[in-house]
Amino acid sequence: MADITHIGSRARSKEAPRHVSGRGQYVDDLSRPRMLHACILRSPYAHARIISVRADAAMKLPGVRAVLTPADIKALSQPFKPGRYAAGLRVPIAEYASAIEKVRYAGEPIAIVAADTRAIAEDAIELIDVDYEPLPAAASIEDAVADGATPLYEELGSNVGWQGKVSYGDVDAAFARADRIVRESLKIHRYSSTPLEPFACLAEHSPERMTITCNSQSPDVIYEALSEALGLDAVRVRVPDVGGGFGQKIHLIRKYAVLTALLAVKTRRPVKWIEDRSEHMMAGGHSCEQEFDVEAAVKADGEVIGMKIRDTDDVGGSVSTLTIHFTNKLNNLFNTYTVQHLTLEGRSVLTNKCPVVPNRGIGKPGMCFVWERMMDRIAQELGLDAIAVRRRNLIPPSAFPYTTPNGNIYGSGEYDTLLDKALKNVDYDGVRQRQATQRGLVARTLSGSRGEPDKARPTLLGIGVVIGVEPGGRNAARDMAIFPKSKQMPGAGGVEGATVKIEKNGSVVFTLGSPSCGQSHETTAAQIIADVLGVSPDRISLATTYDSALSPWGVSSSNSGNNFHLYDVGAVHGAATRLREKLLTLAAHVLKEDMGRLTIEDGMVYVGRLREAGAKSAASGPAVSFAELGKIAYSNQAQMPPGFEGGLQVTYFHSHPHADPLMLPDSEGRVRAQYTFSSAAHAAVVEVDVETGRVRVVRYVIVSDNGTLINPAVVDGQIYGSAAHGISVALGEGFVYGSDGQLLTLTLLDYGKSTTLETPHIEIEHHPVPDPFTTLGQKAAGEGAAIPSPAAIASAVEDALSPFGVKVRDLPLSPERVWRLING
């Protein structure tokens, strides 16, 4: 490889100039001749039987070109095959792109209209007449599993869609030798990353091919869905700029791709459908509400020797993602700790709420919440310091590479150092001193004595320090750990490609196998190519965003699973390395030199180290430029070496060379759920207004190990954004349902998304410990800080409220809920 200069630098963003100029190209920015606009009729009921749907009046509205009712959709399409997250179903359940006989959540699609304008399509929706027979709605886990609850799916017999268990080590023996059993019940609510661009699809059908342009994070899901539902062989999926993903745009979007495609087939015209905000809030998919009953077997010195966790997941009104939040807990099941004996029991309960989807970490924030809340609770019960209890259980640096009892292999980590640095950066001792002073003031104020004038509204200071791993690079066989007999092998390990091409003029273009949702993939990949090929990033650009007909994609070609750092980076590095070999082969022939004597710098191939000796151009010594080599490779066979394949283009598919052992689950259910493990310590300092319950985050400090940093500014952005989301989740954002299953938070304001005012200034220190198994030592950065941050805020708020002796067991910590904690 050429000398590294661009990897590790804050290289200028290649994507940003077009976005700041309004030149981004999102699905809704695209238009086609004779294009129609679609709008969807959605269920007003959370649970109801559909008696009839009459669309005559809608069809008669001028400008309406097609209406598809449940009967049409059933006749024109096939149900989706159960994917890896529905493999645990006891009986097969056909799920179509819309509701067919029943609706199971408010907002479930029922019918879709195509019209000349969006406004006409919206008018037409109001003219569709649906007769419903409302059914009792189960709006909570409790309602859904109660005796006599109306089942969402009669064929399942109950609303428990799946239950199962994984167990590692000898948990009973560990509990038998424990000094103490610490018990706690914990809960995480429903939330979402609410990407600012809602779902969007543009379908174009011709006798030759169905082309769908949509903002999918996992185009593979769309590709499969269109093939399955429409029986189409020739499908092309294109993904332009995507206005944020975070997991939201992986699964449910397939329904809408199919509905839009059906309209394109029916009308023989291009059809565009753009979801609106309220549609997205009620039906775009939520992160799962999760309830945990936890027991920890501990020794008197704080060592955790065993853990039993019962996890109940409220998966909403669909079976398609039945176990996704359960299986993702396998990824960080042991967090940063050495415990060897653990049982995780799972139960997926169907409710009349929005189906659940992946969301920035999926089950991992819940798993980290369990661990970090328990560490605090264990410390409290044993009378120990909470940070000391964590340290007692950390995997030590000497143990790496470390294999967790469920088969994950952690390449590297320095967890103690992360904690040390976080404590130093947050001035832990100073915070404790201020806290003591402040508590004295508040005690006097609350007891009626006069405090200082500016202490009229008493606030309590609290600090929470937590640690967590961030798994990266998905193994497609993970879910087989709980479904070893599944006939639907979802794949194994990972495969992902990249193409790098030196153009005839010496510039470089490349294509990645996966779409980007704003994580600076073009910038980062260009830095790698620049260093490998020896050419300025200014001369490197992305040839096209994802196009299934052009992009070298595989099972890992998904803007999810923290995949980019492992698969895309490996693929683009591999393709560039192979292209460099090819380029040097040609250059050696042209220069009549031994390949080993050639040096590349800034788009020129030199003989020896002439450039460093002072030669500034090809004229001063034997040299050949990329442009000259490009001209030969594409147009002059006479100057090529014998047997040389023309062109300067390489496609390379990367698979993790260290995917074994445990790529496939063994008989004990051990499998490598993911392949790399970043880690971070978070320290949150909060002030709680005792009168209003409002929590203000005063400082938020992160020390993060993301391995080798390719672009620190990009990684910073991922950490800032994921932390801000986790903090907002903890502080109050979330979906709220009425007991009738109606969503009460249909807008971003009601939902409670944090703005610039509530979001703290987040401070980051990088502590990179390179991964021994990845291409450049890199680890993941994406889901990142969304995993530990809810736990950090919970810890800090509990610490602040310790004078009241309250326990934080549930999120969110909205003012109302904190006030209730304070006031019993």
Next chain:
Amino acid sequence: MTRAIALTVNGEQCGGDVEPRTLLVHFLRDQLGLTGTHVGCVVGECGACSILVDGALVKSCLMLAVQADGCAVTTIEGLSTPGALHPVQEAFVNRFGLQCGFCTPGFVMASHALLMRNPNPTEEEIRRDLSSNLCMCTGYVQIVEAVKEAAVTLEQWRTSRT
């Protein structure tokens, strides 16, 4: 039923026939093809559709196209000059003040409006002002840094001109 409107957009005379119910943002996007102004919520919460109307910051999903009749509108496409980004745009690039880019035109316009009113805002003032807009990607840190950098650049511009 439509109504004819005439307005100035990014310095050019524009017009069109619009339904009375057509929102300004949809007129700009669908009839003028200025797709840099985005729709994230259509109820004035997210700010992705922020533009300037007669110099004032407006969420163009909260304004009907007919209300803009006779007005001077500036959208994100009108901020830069050929070959050069506006200092606010440049600062957002330099500071990685964006990720997916969907909220970015709105944040750039809102930041531009802020710096026109208050050329040297504190971090607190920046955060208070930009709470009109939502970004789901960045956690706002690099956006705030970008606004600070833009303020410095604009100050240098003013100084060098006088």
